[in-house]
Structure formats: C-alpha cells, structure tokens
Amino acid sequence: GAVVSQHPSWVICKSGTSVKIECRSLDFQATTMFWYRQFPKQSLMLMATSNEGSKATYEQGVEKDKFLINHASLTLSTLTVTSAHPEDSSFYICSARGVVNEQFFGPGTRLTVL
Amino acid sequence: EDQVTQSPEALRLQEGESSSLNCSYTVSGLRGLFWYRQDPGKGPEFLFTLYSAGEEKEKERLKATLTKKESFLHITAPKPEDSATYLCAVQLSNTGKLIFGQGTTLQVKP
Numbered sequence: 006g007a008v009v010s011q012h013p014s015w016v017i018c019k020s021g022t023s024v025k026i027e028c029r030s031l032d033f034q035a036t037t038m039f040w041y042r043q044f045p046k047q048s049l050m051l052m053a054t055s056n057e058g059s060k061a062t063y064e065q066g067v068e069k070d071k072f073l074i075n076h077a078s079l080t081l082s083t084l085t086v087t088s089a090h091p092e093d094s095s096f097y098i099c100s101a102r103g104v105v106n107e108q109f110f111g112p113g114t115r116l117t118v119l
Numbered sequence: 120e121d122q123v124t125q126s127p128e129a130l131r132l133q134e135g136e137s138s139s140l141n142c143s144y145t146v147s148g149l150r151g152l153f154w155y156r157q158d159p160g161k162g163p164e165f166l167f168t169l170y171s172a173g174e175e176k177e178k179e180r181l182k183a184t185l186t187k188k189e190s191f192l193h194i195t196a197p198k199p200e201d202s203a204t205y206l207c208a209v210q211l212s213n214t215g216k217l218i219f220g221q222g223t224t225l226q227v228k229p
Contacts, residue, residue, distance in 0.1 A: 007165075009162075011162075037215075039217075047221070048206065048219040048220060048221045048222055049163070049206070049208075049217075049219045050219075051216060051217065054216070096160075098162045098163070100162075100163075106150075106151060106168065106210070107153070107165055107168055108153070108165075108217060109165055110155070110162035110163045110164070110165070111162050112161055112162045113160070113161060113162045115160070
C-alpha cells in the first residue's frame with residue numbers, strides 16, 4: 006500500500022522559535038500534498054494544499070506567513086511553523102495523493118509550544 | 120454550505136455484536152466518499168472510497184455502502200481490535216478537497 010511518513014513524530018519548542026515538519030511519500034510520487042490540523046477530540050481541518058513546484062493554496066483563516074509550506078519534489082513537502090506560540094500546539098497531519106484519487110495520510114506530528 | 124455529519128458520536132459494542140455507523144452529507148457536488156480509521160495519536164488509515172450510489176465495498180469485517188445522501192459502514196461481528204475512531208470524508212467535485220465528519224468512536228468490549 007501507499008506509505009506516507011512524517012518527521013518528527015513529536016516536537017517540543019519554546020515560544021517564538023520555528024519548527025519544520027517533513028512529509029514524505031515513500032513508495033509513490035505525490036503530485037499533491039495536503040496539510041491538516043487536528044485538535045483533541047475534533048476532526049481534521051484542512052490547512053493548505055500544495056502541488057509539486059508551485060505555491061501552496063491556503064484555506065481561509067490560515068496565515069500563510071505563519072505556516073510556510075514547500076513542496077519541492079514529488080516525494081517531499083515541508084511545513085514550517087514560524088514564530089510558534091502556545092496556541093499553535095496541535096496535531097499536524099499530512100496526506101499525499103498521486104495518480105490515484107485516494108489520499109494517504111502520514112502518522113502525524115504532535116507539536117507542543119511552551 | 121458543505122457539511123458532513125457522522126452518527127453516533129460514540130458506540131460501545133460487545134464483541135460479536137454487529138452494528139452500523141452513519142455518514143450523512145450535504146455538499147454542492149460529490150466526487151467520492153472516503154472512510155478512514157484513526158487510532159489515538161496516529162494518522163488516519165485509508166479503508167474505502169465509494170464513487171456512486173449503490174456502490175458497496177468490503178474489507179474483512181467492514182462493509183461500506185453509499186446512497187445519494189449518506190453512507191453506512193457496517194461492522195459484522197466486531198473484535199476488540201476494531202476499536203478506533205472511524206472518519207468519513209466527502210471529496211468535493213469542484214475542488215477535490217476532503218470535508219471530514221466529526222468521527223464515530225467505536226469501542227468493542229471482549
């Protein structure tokens with residue numbers, strides 16, 4: 006099956022620092038990658054969609070200057086949370102879609118900002 | 120407004136007790152409907168995609184069906200390892216984005 010990895014699986018940082026999360030499709034080429042955020046006991050909320058080689062499209066209410074997304078290759082997308090604050094603490098999950106329509110999700114990254 | 124609603128919010132079953140989870144939707148246009156399983160602290164695991172009313176798909180103890188307004192995930196003779204949150208997501212035909220329901224948390228007791 007299609008495998009998507011994320012790194013790191015959890016991260017703790019101080020307020021004001023930046024954190025980078027990597028998302029990789031391991032056994033397929035992902036033309037489109039998605040970044041979601043999930044709060045405890047809530048469902049997934051789409052943050053942005055990125056296509057390889059082009060700028061990401063952000064959902065309404067998501068600050069593009071705070072959540073920087075780069076999709077530099079067909080197997081790698083990164084999400085950088087800039088100047089993180091405690092309210093950015095959340096579970097961040099990426100997904101990838103290749104030639105088939107299905108989206109396959111990574112294991113998620115737990116971010117805690119102190 | 121595009122909306123996906125799952126019911127019940129939580130479901131407790133005894134091992135072997137079959138049941139169904141519901142996903143109803145109101146969207147501008149449906150490209151497909153996805154079912155995922157999510158374990159605590161992990162990303163969603165893909166289960167099924169349904170594209171047209173009347174379509175059915177099966178995998179082990181799970182069977183998903185689709186009508187024009189809703190989808191059902193039937194669980195036959197569940198086992199404790201089936202305990203998880205089951206997420207339904209509708210893919211919009213105009214944007215391709217997934218709109219998720221709130222999920223049904225299933226607990227199967229031995």
